[in-house]
Amino acid sequence: MEQPLGYVDRTHPNLVYRLKKALYNLKQAPRAWLNKIGWYLVTSGFQTSNVDFSLYVKKTDCHSHSHLC
Helix, strand or coil, X not given: CCCCCCCCCCCCCCCCCCCCCCHHHHHHHHHHHHHHHHHHHHXXXXXXXXXXXXXXXXXXXXXXXXXXX
């Protein structure tokens, strides 16, 4: 292990810190990401699926058979 560039402690260049718990609640990172992207999608007109909480659907008034409306 070595100190990351930009964060070198010049008074103790051979020492590194040992973390006793996860940084920034990394164990909860996927949940936080899903909450954030979910909020964005819902405010953008998407609706959550009743079957899968990670599936978002946006209905449009497009009646053509092409994928581009």
